[in-house]
Amino acid sequence: MNKIAVLAGDGIGPEIVAQAVNVIKTAGEIFGIKFEFHQALIGGCAYEKYSKPLPDETIEIAKNSDAVLLGAVGDWKYDTLPPEVRPERALLGIRKELNLFANLRPVIIFDELISSSALKPEIIRGTDIVIVRELTGDVYFGTPKGIEVRVDESGNGVRYGYNNMIYSEKEIERIAHVAFKTAQSRNKKLCSVDKANVLDVSRLWREIMIDVSKQYPDVELTHMYVDNAAMQLIANPLQFDTIVTGNIFGDILSDEASMISGSLGLLPSASMSYDGKVALYEPIHGSAPDLKGLNVANPIATILSAAMMLKYSFKNNEAYELIFDSVKSVLKDGFRTKDIYKDGDKLVSTSQMGELIVNKMRG
């Protein structure tokens, strides 16, 4: 039995995840695969019940499954909680618990949505990028960190906030291998993004990337500073094939890159440990608490994350293609959720978008 842990989370999480679960069930029926779904709480909803955002029970359920489908976590009402119990902490916690150090974020552009992008069609048409984001290191997890009072020269207490941007060579090496292999399966161009003109951690990053590249002579490795990469991504996205970068740069660049495709509501992601154990699939967007319960959120990013799950965790490329093509075809028919809606389109709700995609899959 294929076990899927379903961690819907907060905000729009439950609504979009419900649609993705229907899509997985439909793929199961079509391809004769049996799935068992195990729900668990994560984020603010878990805090309400267990006084912690990542309960042990959730970690257990996730560890005992083949794949995790995650919605999103967070809500403004938890913004005043102490940092250790904030919903976002659960996301970082589960990534660390499952050793999900490699986060693949494809930036796909649907021809049908070229006009939804704020960028010019001739700049973005044909964009096909995978961002390989390191997910368990960097300033996100580095120590020491904190906010503390230090006494300045005049004897007054001044508060300092600090985090540590830190990578070991082992951490850089393992993400480098994932990135080179990803590039190898694509157009064999890898751009490593860093800030080596200023940061020591980036100098090490670059050195290791160059070392590892010797094992992949068929892949062309280039380097770009992160500020330049942010500019190049929207000036000329077609120059990129595979991008590898650290946790914080990858976080920022992937949100930016989502605008190439027109909406943050479209892009999926897969997080892997490459130890043959569980992988986690989630949209790159957040919990959008302002849209919660309104049945207006775009479920496509989560549905495409489910497609990635079928491909990577359950090795069913056909199911992946079917889901992908069904999404494309529904978009081609003119159906749009609010985030990508323009005059003349057919406006649909979250659940209607999900049903349309499921119906397309059934053919």
Ligand code: IPM
């Ligand atoms: C993401 C999100 C998370 C991150 C937040 C919610 C902790 O922005 O998955 O990109 O920064 O990684």
Ligand code: MG
């Ligand atoms: Mg982010």
